[in-house]
Amino acid sequence: MADRYLSLTGTAPGRFLTRRLGLPQPAELIRWSPQRPALPGPLLHLTAGKSALDLAPVLGRTGLAAGDRDPAAVVLDATGVRDVGTLAEVHAALHPVVRSVAPSGRVLGLGAPLDPADHHQSAAQQALEGFTLPYPRLRSRGGTPTLGKEIGRGRTVNLVRLTDAGAAESTLRFLLSPRSAYVSGQVIEVGGTEVTAPAGWERPFDGRTALVTGAARGIGEAVAGTLARDGARVVVLDVPAAEADARRVAERLGGTALALDITAADAGERIADALPGGLDVLVHNAGITRDRRLANMPADRWRSVLEVNLGGVLRTTDALLAGGALRAGGRIVATASIAGLAGNAGQTNYGASKAGIAGLVRSLAPRALAGHGVTVNAVAPGFIETRMTAAIPLLLREAGRRMNSLAQGGLPVDVAETTAWLAHPASGAVNGQVVRVCGQSLLGA
16 A cells, blocks of 8 residues: 655645644655665765774675765774773764765664673773663664664665675675665674675575465565575475465566465475575565454464464474574574564564574574574565555554654565565575564564
């Protein structure tokens, strides 16, 4: 369903009216397209503290030329911030330029891991999250940046903790591109794992096989389409009742369809049998809702949501890892939700299942990488414009759209682009992360 309010605020009368009434003024976001693969404008690289990072080669490959007037992106390297005194350099660097960032631009802070042996460094580096985040990351390992709440006009603010610029190249490319239009308020940790760049950054999944569950429509269809666009051979999995739609999607993408109930006890074995050559990317997207307040929720509603959204994911992942169906260098990306990170009335079952996904990711990620060479991450969508959200009553739908710093709903492609980044062959240093795709949702903040 079209966002008519967003269309209204794109007109001169609409801007005047909403400004006079003090209403949200969302800006149309710049998203990736073949005609617009990069943000329109230069990149400004700033430093606070003494940094040891050599960012110039990586930043030079983002598609953004260096410049200091009306930047499309500002990168602040604050990895050298080690005490309260050098925090003043963060203010000194950003204060003169923050207003000049182009609409739908990016502000990206780079921080260092907290040093448990140096409480001054840890305090200063945690302060970077306070500068961008009003509270510690707590459960979501992300939050709602203070600067992101202020900056407006479709701009996003994120923080990446890293030790090696090369290992973070896929992350920097993503966050400094139109692909990350609806990702804001995130703290993303990138390890020092050695990564291998793909033969071509335009089609990084060439020669790779990806399976997407719940891919017959909505977000799953968008994920399958994005991975296919980037070169993957896609297997479109959905329940037998959606087989016709799954076949339609697979045919359009040049992939194959697999009709299968993910909750079946032998789902993992059947997937492995259907892919004798192995699997490189596993995207757990299948999910259902059965909303009702807990006091009125029958046990079958609780069980069905937990079984589809969490139980099937756990069993299938275990079977594919144990059977060696996921090749070394593989990627697992599961779909969580901000409902599982911040809660939502009437969704105790759904929230529990999606919080369980976050727990799965953080526990399995180090073991899957060490034992199988596979990374495990999750995306946590906020309000995304789908058929499900179109069925929400008008006032609740409008509240869902506006309750984020971008003041609008996201699109399925926003989740798909984030999933493709986490599944990227060069994202091997990104592991155990739960990344919210929510426009910096105010829910739970």
